[in-house]
Amino acid sequence: MVRRRGCCLLSISISLAFFFFVLLQACEAQSYCNSSSWGNILNISYPFRLSSDPPNCGELRYELSCDQNNRTVLNLYSGKYYVEEISYKNRSMRVVDSGLQIQNCSSVPLYSLTSIGNFTLTDPFFYPRFPQFETYIVFLSCENPILITPNSPQFVNTSPCINGSSSSSSGSQYSYVFMGNLAFSDIPESCTVDTMVPIRLQKAGYRSFSEIHHEMALGFELSWYQIDCGNCIKRGLPCYPSQDPSIAYTSVRKNVLFWVLYI
Template identity: 35%
Template sequence: MTKRQESPTSSTTLFSLLIFLLSTVAGARFIPHVCSPSSCGDIEIIDYPFRLKTDPAGCGEPVFELSCENNKTILEFHSGKYYVKQISYDDNRLRVVDFNLANGSCSLPYKSVSVAEIIGDNHYRLVSATYTSFIKCSSNLSDQAAYRLVPCLSGNKTSVYVIYDNYIISDLQGSCSFISRVPTVYQAVLFPSYDSILQLMQSGFDLEWSIGCWDSSFSYDCYRSGQSNANNIPLFLYML
């Protein structure tokens, strides 16, 4: 009995089909999730790479997650809490303002920000910003130009001062100690008044975002976070 031989055409067709199926399965993981932009209050478009906590899984990047509280868009940045005032997708920038300082009332920042934390951040960096620092002293300071008294936080033999455009506090007088620090939009003003500093803090500051990482070595943390570029192409493809 003669064995039936498989035709070359059939083998080629089967092989091509197998390659197609394998490439489809392998490529499916890189197909972007089709998502509609979200909105919250004044921020009408919350789109990739950002996502709201209530968005479906696969929409936006987890490290760029925002929340919507009382119709306000909130960014949690190094344990601090900030209102998002504006998102510019053309410039890759956010304008944010500290949660406690947003309404211009007399208050300390929601959380003190470490300069080292911000410098070492892989996904955000400050743009045209400086720092405002708060200190408390058990006696009045003689330098009333650089150190501005915060009347509503002072009393009970303790004076609270604010310093603009200075985050080095090693030269504090012995009766003083550091309280808190917040990024602030930079303006070339020498020794502004307390009211001016308050207005600057209320206006917020800009953060520029990177979907990859600022560090050109692409650290392990960046890989682990599942970062990709705007076209959802894996980072390792850029290293080939």
């Protein structure tokens, strides 16, 4: 009797394990399709998808689109960003504000984007911060000029590329950018904040606005490691980037089969 019960339990466990294995394979087949390409992005594959791809390809929260200029577009927090590069190994993506033109220093970013105002822990994308880099550039429009001294090197005049009257609807005559972490107490009374945008700029020495603009136009990196965090999030556990992101995915499959067999 005991032996028969043990055999039945083993058969049920094996059947359940097979069922879950087939189910996982079916789910993967629905999400994985042949890679797509558009513009300079030649390999658009899972978890990404183009809006023109079949519904079963990729994940909707990682959907990209194409514009009339033959550019791959990421729509993020009501902003339009051009995709310059996707790294599937590092789970990262380099994007640039669609308002920036690398050969035109009078072009300005159209959208503010900050880790505090936009990104949350459950979002598909994350903006990582590194201490060796300046993380943000703040655009200011001012009614009066800022007196730039050796004690305030973070303020950079944007002229002749940009002047306040052409970059702001307030009629301000002076335009500056601020590098680094900006506190409200650092903003002169005659100035208002226009936009605050990500940048990857080594913390070393003074730079002209043309140099800063060039770095902005190269874009910044977003991390999409959250794609590997599904199992952790469901269990209420924290999730961090891994040096080998594929491990996080394969461990999910192994854990499912282990617990089914254990039952």
